[in-house]
Amino acid sequence: MNSPTQNNSYARVADEMLVDTVDRFFAEHSTPERIHAAEGSMDRALFAASVEMGLTSIGVAESLGGSGGTLHDAAAVMYATGYHAVAAPVADVLATALIGAVHGMSPVEGVTVALTGKRVPWWGVVDRVLWADGSAAAVSLDVVSTGVNYAGEPFGVVESREKLAFADDILALTRAAQMAGALQRVSELSVQYSVEREQFGKPIGKQQILQHYLAQMAGDAAAARGAVDNAVDVWSVSGPGSWFTLAVAAAKTVSGRMVSVTNRNAHQLHGAIGFTDEHRLQYWTRRLWAWRDDFGTEVHWAAVLGRSLVSDGGRSLWPFVTSLPPALDSPT
């Protein structure tokens, strides 16, 4: 993973070869069977292989012990975990490594997650927790309760504790990127089903109303991706800070908002079969329902952005809008 660009460098797209490699890797390993088998826990083999490939510390400088590469590379990995419904905390551990890096820390081995509040994702499989004081100790938290989220991924509820700065932002962006990937995949699964499935003697995709559902899904997935890329651009241009927080707010808001309509229309279009646990559609739609709730709902983040704008007044809106995406030396 020797990317020529450095962490926080001024790159605006992920490395093409990396994107391609990760895509093929997850496509091969994150199969419906393995996603299904991992419910309630995680796909340990897939996680180990991802660590092996260096995916859980991409975007962390090699000097810090990371895999190197850019933040756009990191976001591409997160997006891919969504697109492929990876049933392992690859994105969470990667996010934790990036949070640590913001504070000058090296990535820690194993399933290490940063605390951001009461709910700790992947609780049942977590090895270590990244503390606000910068230490990453083996798990020793008092768990109030445990459960599984919409997607069958385990979580624990702990007493709320002090957080590392920007942990919220980076984890929210992580989920936004994963959602963008999942939204794209749901859109594609729906197109495919509409072409293949026949009813009353013709493919259901010939129905105008379903065509409109599909167009909207495709556009919403693109918008979610755009909002995520805006935030990654800002992170990459200026590092974490208040501009980054607002760009993350926009990203989590846009991705989260798209979930309700995309999931509704995808399930509507797939009919009864898509509502069963034997159809793969639900590996994505359930993750979307889970992810929009994680690390602040779309309402929470929209309110963060809205309050900031109201506080600064109407004149602050246009400069904010035109700050995204940040300008570039030459158009790509």
Added chain:
Amino acid sequence: MNSPTQNNSYARVADEMLVDTVDRFFAEHSTPERIHAAEGSMDRALFAASVEMGLTSIGVAESLGGSGGTLHDAAAVMYATGYHAVAAPVADVLATALIGAVHGMSPVEGVTVALTGKRVPWWGVVDRVLWADGSAAAVSLDVVSTGVNYAGEPFGVVESREKLAFADDILALTRAAQMAGALQRVSELSVQYSVEREQFGKPIGKQQILQHYLAQMAGDAAAARGAVDNAVDVWSVSGPGSWFTLAVAAAKTVSGRMVSVTNRNAHQLHGAIGFTDEHRLQYWTRRLWAWRDDFGTEVHWAAVLGRSLVSDGGRSLWPFVTSLPPALDSPT
């Protein structure tokens, strides 16, 4: 207008002959040409003829000098003014007579409107104002400003004054009834246009997406009518009071909420021609935009209902829902 039933009697439908008469009367006189000509003012001839017919005091007991008939008759007149986009304050003056009757007052001649806040509809043509002390004096208010609403109907803004009890409720219900009528008409105009208008060699109504718009419009109009009828039932069963207020809140909320989607889809379906002032569609859509704002928006009234429910707790919801419509001696 000698209806056998009395004011506040226990009748649940309007007199069929009355409904039919009013419908034919407005259909004859409230023509697109006359609606157009009345913009910025009112159709004085239509108003005078409506008064002559007794429409502006229906539901007020003959003993009080009204036309007699039931509150359901009164609501049917209001609904008809919406269905026919009557460009005169027939519904407002009728509502004012009903407000007066609640306080034991007889209807006053001419264009008499009840004060309910700062904005006085039909300001430019108002003869008298019904005061909180029960008097109905010739207009002598200081007008802060004047204007015309979405529909080109005049209004004035005055200093806020004390209101008659239940004036807000009765006027909000009046607008809800008018909206229900207008929603139904927009739905019908849209069906008609979809059958008649051809594009790419077939009626546009053959497009599935437009069929869905039309189905939704028809259902929304029916729901609006249902919510209005619920409130009229309550009024007629138990008179004005807190139950009536909440039923009105539901009616204004439902009618008002339907406006945005119905207007959007009706205009979308009519295309550019429906966006011009030469097409009759806008006589209804503009009134809908105006009426949903009058006497409290759908947000205002939904909050009234919501606050009441929150204040009384979740257990209060089901008794409220099942109180509408009130039970009847035998099903009609």
Added chain:
Amino acid sequence: MPRLTFPAASLPHSTEQLRSDIRSFLEAEIAEGTFVPRCDTWLSQHDPSFSRKLGAAGFLGLAWPTEYGGHGRTPLDRFVVVEELLAHGAPIAAHWVSDRQSGPSILKHGTEQAKRELVPKMAAGECYFSIGMSEPDAGSDLAAIRSTATKTEGGWLLNGTKVWTSQAHNNHYFIVLVRTTPMSDGGVGAEGAGGAGGAKHRGMSQFIMDLKAPGVQIRPIRLLSGHHHFNEVVMEDAFVPEHFLLGSEGNGWDQVIGELAFERSGPERYLSTFPLLVALIDAVRTEHGTELLRGPSTEAAAAIGQLAARLTALRRLCISVAVALSNGKEPVTEAAMVKDMGTQLEGEIGEVARQLVPPGTNPIFDALVEDAILSTPGFTLRGGTNEILRGIVARHLGVR
């Protein structure tokens, strides 16, 4: 111009005592801890002991003749009991189908022997039914079913596969629609799958099939929520006695279609998530208090208020349809419209709930929300997709 017609209608005063009775019954059961209010209980909460309690208390088979164990009351009496059960989130999946449609169907079309044998137990909440309609690959196109019944000594042998049979693994019988005349007979083949004629609908019959009979295999169809309500039921030479043929041979299609308006118009089409709305109001109350300054924001109060307002409007339309049905009318379009609007509304409740009360605030509330959201896709699919329903309305309006 064709319109939707919802005549003004209310429930009669005569239902009020019954409402008061069932409400008291339910409040007492909740207080005793018999059940905790849940969403979508008519599909998911199968509780024979509760169904028997209801039967013993006289709340099932309300409109059925007393000679068959019913209570000789009206369909509107049943409407009242059903909406109270739904609104209180009671566990009613066991007797749901038998009380809504199988009982009336058997009373209308069944043999005297079937009526005597089954209906009293159904009214007692002791005998439960499922629906055997959909088949693999038939989807929304019910005319494409392939299951068959062939005559044998003393009855019929049934073969074929039914899917989406809710609670078949827990229930006693299902009423199954099969072909008693093969599809290829009578020139049907010539019209083919795309044929517009009614030929494909001929030669179908309904049977009452014992789900425990030899030759009947039941396999779960699990939902994305992990829940098991639905099943695939495979019949291999499964025997049905002669007296369990339901109605006339060959008349199955018409019998099934006649049930649809009843199936589509009930309060279960907008009350599936009602218990969550109740919980939402309490959660907002707990969070914000009720004092003027600390109360919910205008926007939050309005979000709740608009849901309640639309519920009252829908309920009126639903009652109008129920009254029309009980007067022998067939408000097929209006029933479709109510189901379209109602299922959208019940789906919205989950979304509003999680927007007003952030997940993580209250685990019990979160669980209700999750249950609602995971169930929601089914609301607008079961009993005819909303796209099909809107098509029915459009056809009635004359544009299709």
Added chain:
Amino acid sequence: MPRLTFPAASLPHSTEQLRSDIRSFLEAEIAEGTFVPRCDTWLSQHDPSFSRKLGAAGFLGLAWPTEYGGHGRTPLDRFVVVEELLAHGAPIAAHWVSDRQSGPSILKHGTEQAKRELVPKMAAGECYFSIGMSEPDAGSDLAAIRSTATKTEGGWLLNGTKVWTSQAHNNHYFIVLVRTTPMSDGGVGAEGAGGAGGAKHRGMSQFIMDLKAPGVQIRPIRLLSGHHHFNEVVMEDAFVPEHFLLGSEGNGWDQVIGELAFERSGPERYLSTFPLLVALIDAVRTEHGTELLRGPSTEAAAAIGQLAARLTALRRLCISVAVALSNGKEPVTEAAMVKDMGTQLEGEIGEVARQLVPPGTNPIFDALVEDAILSTPGFTLRGGTNEILRGIVARHLGVR
């Protein structure tokens, strides 16, 4: 699988000085009271003196060659200026069409004489153009137009009627699409109105028509808002000199189609109501203050925040399309998608505004809201209805 493709793209740093310049210019103009920010100004606010000011300051014809009065900059420079003008609600309807499409069209297809005579005045903000495309009864089916041009001495005689010609009553010219070969020639009749072939598209040509020329009559088409932006333009033997034929005879259809992606992808497709969103933020600020306890509710803040968030996402997609166009690509589907989403968003702003700030609170704000709501139906009709746009996307996705 076919996807929408929005390559990562940003505006270049080289545009930043220009943005700063036009922003200062606009803030100074607002401060001087030259204009009050309004919604939908690119269609409705025709102000020649403001257009001339912009021209004099070098903000028009930015990407046109300097030899024709342009500024030799890039389309992305124009993008920046245009979005600033829109966001500030400046009165730009006079030069809008000439700057967006007529100028580029004349530069690409026009005769040298036309270029010399017209383009410098267009860049100076002194010469304004309209669009002459739609016809009565042609609706969305542009191939059905009937207007004609026939050769005459020194030029052409045009006959026919154009509708929806915005600002024709105020502008100097319009570029008009007509048939130079009659519809019945070349076997077109055989394919008829329902024909799938391109025959109906052949034989069309574009002309630059002087709107003040003899034989041209302009009649207003008033909108439901009462506003007069659109016109019907009737041509009766109206003369166009030879050098105002635009492009090759018979090539009109292809020229028009080439303009569509440009017409559909601009920031005017999501910024029409932006000034209202700015005013909304201030109105909420005034009403609720900014302190934590008195500030807007979570729900109100979120309603504003989600609009802002979606704007930023859309802007990124819009820039991606603009960059692709400036690189010579033809992102037709992506442009359609952005317009679909953008026009829905700009329509939503009016609805959110009246929900958060009740009508009657502030008359100036109310007027902005009313203007937005009365204009909104046009957003999703003009330049291709959203139903057509979604059809374009669906075709690209392979389902149509």
